[in-house]
Amino acid sequence: MDFELRILGSSSATPSANRHHTAQVLTIGNQYHLIDCGEGTQMQLMLYKIKHQRICNIYISHLHGDHYFGLAGLLSTMHLQGRHLPLHLFGPPGLSEILSLQFKYSGTNLCFQLIFHELDTTCYKKIFEDKQITVHTLPMEHRVPCCGFLFREKQKPRSLLKEKLPPFLTPPQLVRLKWGEDVLDEQGNILVQHKEVTTGPKRSRSYAYCSDSRYKPDLLPYLKNVDLLYHEATFTHDLQERATFTFHSTARQAAEMACAAQVRQLLIGHFSVRYKDLTPLLAEAQALFPKTDLAMEGNIFCVRD
């Protein structure tokens, strides 16, 4: 099953001529999760041939325009193109009010169901669950209510080794073996050990999106061992004071979080427009955490199981 992240934009508040505002698509299986939706997101989706009709959930981290000014346009286009599938929208208080006002004045009555989930951005809390994944909020520390999102695959079943399976096993017993239980006889003695007739399970993959925030080490317990961590890195560390003052982070701070949480890979983004060349940000993070990449728009980051 695919578990991959496509970057659509990673500029901070002011866009540059060749860097769009924040938006990302996380593909899990055949479902698209859109994370933030800066201005121009619908054009970026077209550019990268990502069908917006396959987006099931949209997550908005906070109500600074560079994270959501593309949302009303995307929803309008979904409507004009006759979407019929329901869409779940997760966002902070105020988002629903803003959209309702815009649709009121445009006379838009959406032709699909838009299910709005108002987020409590102050805590770690499960906001979505299906057969494959859970999504939790991650409380950020920013100038307005803001949260990140932790996507985690649920535990996967073990794989049966057909050549080692005794022929007498019933379907319910096979299911128990796949979930790591042994098969017992009537007296409670082990008849078949799950470890002997199964392998795995495959790893449950995870992606943590840390949106705009000051350096916030109390997030570390939630980020422990995640496969892919996106952390904003608006500034290089020489501008640490400015980062703190504006409730943003530096590339070094992002790398410190990645080190302490022992993640597999770090992505940095939300680059200030002052950096035409992003090499200093990358170098600063890689000095502490070598497995760092820039969240360059168009790039895809696959998480393997």
Add this chain to the structure above:
Amino acid sequence: MDFELRILGSSSATPSANRHHTAQVLTIGNQYHLIDCGEGTQMQLMLYKIKHQRICNIYISHLHGDHYFGLAGLLSTMHLQGRHLPLHLFGPPGLSEILSLQFKYSGTNLCFQLIFHELDTTCYKKIFEDKQITVHTLPMEHRVPCCGFLFREKQKPRSLLKEKLPPFLTPPQLVRLKWGEDVLDEQGNILVQHKEVTTGPKRSRSYAYCSDSRYKPDLLPYLKNVDLLYHEATFTHDLQERATFTFHSTARQAAEMACAAQVRQLLIGHFSVRYKDLTPLLAEAQALFPKTDLAMEGNIFCVRD
């Protein structure tokens, strides 16, 4: 003095991968007038190296997203980049309420003065005047309150022919000659005829922007003899019924307006996404009104005096 129009986008409600939503910059002298502001306008301004700090007035024709979803982002960027000049914003009822709500939730307190002028979209009315131009609304017929805009240079002074000027003329007499008055003696006899010592005046140029509308021939008196007419042409004429039903126009209808108003040049735009190739729209309009061009983004149309 420059009088030129730059097209930033001309797609209808749904953008295509290479056509942005409606936005245009009319340059008159050293001032920029931004007409509509679809999603992505701030990126288009950057692409074409148009300094947004030089925009003095913004005109929003109506509250369909493809005409204003780039506005909040552009204003935010002006704010972040420290604009200090006041900005005049002309738009229909509701626009101010929407922006206020967005700025409330983003905690934005604009660092420049945004002067909102609520438009009556139902009539022809002067909404702006300075030394050089006047701007009037043009009532459109659309699904929501909508108006176009007529930009017209004021009458210009005649040019003095220095070699023909008698030496005894005083500065006030020279001014009168420039404005087409003769110089008289104390008995009221003509001393100097303005036509003999001046030329001109240069033509007063005009641009009419007809935003989204059904075919509306009662606009013709306002459009008479304008230099440049932009008229929406969402569809080709085989889709006339659809045009009428959705309150839009066809390319042929745009050309009929241009013919009847005897304008110098016609621009058509607001193309439906169904037309990947715009040739049929252009051919249809040119069959009636040869001096028609497509409002292709990036193109500049100069009006000469």
